[in-house]
Amino acid sequence: MKLRNTLPALLVVLTLPAQADRLPLPANPAYVEECGACHLAYPPQLLDAHSWLHVVNGLDRHFGSDASLDAGNNNARRAAIADFLGRNAGGRKTGVTADAKGQPLLRISETAWFRREHREVEPAVWKRPAIKSPANCAACHTRAADGDYSERSITIPK
Amino acid sequence: MSGIDTLETAMRPVLILAALSIAAGDVALAETPRDFLIRFEKEAGTAASAERGARFFNSKQGGEWSCASCHTDKPTQAGRHAKTDKPIGALAPAANAERFTDATKVDKWFRRNCNDTLNRLCTAQEKADVTAWLLSLK
Numbered sequence: 001m002k003l004r005n006t007l008p009a010l011l012v013v014l015t016l017p018a019q020a021d022r023l024p025l026p027a028n029p030a031y032v033e034e035c036g037a038c039h040l041a042y043p044p045q046l047l048d049a050h051s052w053l054h055v056v057n058g059l060d061r062h063f064g065s066d067a068s069l070d071a072g073n074n075n076a077r078r079a080a081i082a083d084f085l086g087r088n089a090g091g092r093k094t095g096v097t098a099d100a101k102g103q104p105l106l107r108i109s110e111t112a113w114f115r116r117e118h119r120e121v122e123p124a125v126w127k128r129p130a131i132k133s134p135a136n137c138a139a140c141h142t143r144a145a146d147g148d149y150s151e152r153s154i155t156i157p158k
Numbered sequence: 159m160s161g162i163d164t165l166e167t168a169m170r171p172v173l174i175l176a177a178l179s180i181a182a183g184d185v186a187l188a189e190t191p192r193d194f195l196i197r198f199e200k201e202a203g204t205a206a207s208a209e210r211g212a213r214f215f216n217s218k219q220g221g222e223w224s225c226a227s228c229h230t231d232k233p234t235q236a237g238r239h240a241k242t243d244k245p246i247g248a249l250a251p252a253a254n255a256e257r258f259t260d261a262t263k264v265d266k267w268f269r270r271n272c273n274d275t276l277n278r279l280c281t282a283q284e285k286a287d288v289t290a291w292l293l294s295l296k
Contacts, residue, residue, distance in 0.1 A: 039242040064222075065241075066273035070266050135242045 021150035028084045030077055034069055040137050040144055042108055044088035048097045051104040052085035058106070109134035121156075130157035191251040191258035195289045201282035211291030214284055219276045225288070227275075234295050250295040258289065 023043035025032075032041045044052065056078060060068040069077050090097065094113040097105045108114055118134070126134055137144040143153040199206050215225040215233075229237040233249035248254040258264055272280040280288075 037244075038239050039244050063241075064274075066270045068270065070262055130243075132243045133241065136244075139243065 022147060023149055024147035026084075026088050028081075031081050031084055034067075034077070034081060038065070038067065039135055042137070043147065044085045045090040046094055046097075046108045046111065046114070047085075047090055047105070048094065049086040049089035051097045051106060052089055053082060054104045055106050056082040056085065063107075107134075125156065128157060188259055189261060191289070191293055194258050194261075194264055195286060195293060198282050198286035198289055202286050204283065204286075206283075206286035206290035208287070208290040208294045211284075211287030211289070215288055215291060221275045221277055223275050225271070225275060232295075233292060250292045252296050258292075 023045055025041055025043055031044075035041055047055070055062075059078070060066055069081075090113075094111050097111045097113075099105055099110075105111055109118075114134070125131065131139040137149075140154050140156045141149050142155055143150075195206060215229075216231050218224045223240055226233075227240040228246055229249045234253040236248050237246040238244065239246060247256070249257055251257045268280055268285055272278065272284075
């Protein structure tokens with residue numbers, strides 16, 4: 001009985017490393033069109049649902065840019081994108097994405113998971129002209145658009 | 159073949175198109191870049207100036223960015239987002255046939271990008287001028 005419970009759990013743990021660098025983007029044309037025009041359509045798995053809700057509700061003031069949706073079908077489209085992000089939001093990988101005061105983090109690059117994964121990257125590297133900022137996943141993760149963040153697809157521009 | 163037959167035959171594609179347009183109802187019909195220039199000029203009440211559009215496009219208007227910060231000062235070429243570095247397709251219709259063909263997109267991007275570069279919406283005159291300049295690029 002005990003073994004029967006432990007074995008599936010063990011198998012899950014064993015397969016985790018293989019999945020850790022795969023962040024496939026579930027198909028959603030509205031998300032890709034509205035959010036992927038200015039930056040990579042970030043994997044929804046990298047923020048929790050509470051964080052995404054705050055991002056979507058603040059699109060008119062989105063990190064210094066107006067990213068508000070079409071005026072005509074604003075509410076329906078925003079609701080559809082919020083729903084998509086909520087359904088695919090992170091959990092196991094990133095945990096709760098909030099700051100020390102419990103406020104939802106809005107930048108993936110401020111989450112504990114992201115910081116841990118990128119702890120070897122020196123601050124100056126982020127500022128290189130070909131990288132610009134942590135928002136630019138594809139600068140180093142050459143196959144990020146395909147959801148592939150594996151070590152072997154990383155090339156850090158000089 | 160009578161004259162009426164000939165007229166009918168000649169008119170048939172037009173009639174079919176008209177019927178399709180009605181059937182499409184609220185679906186936005188494809189527009190051409192020139193349609194937008196005409197629309198903005200009409201809203202502004204004056205003729206556009208491509209020269210003024212070029213100056214507007216290439217200089218900062220109070221914000222941190224100009225249009226050229228992302229679209230480059232040669233919008234027949236691809237640009238890059240000033241902050242995220244994401245590639246942006248060429249803006250001039252001569253280089254990118256998708257530009258200025260969809261009113262929803264044109265209005266959305268003028269709204270977003272004017273707010274980013276001017277901290278306000280663009281006037282019809284400004285939109286007319288920029289559109290005239292972009293249309294003049296070969």
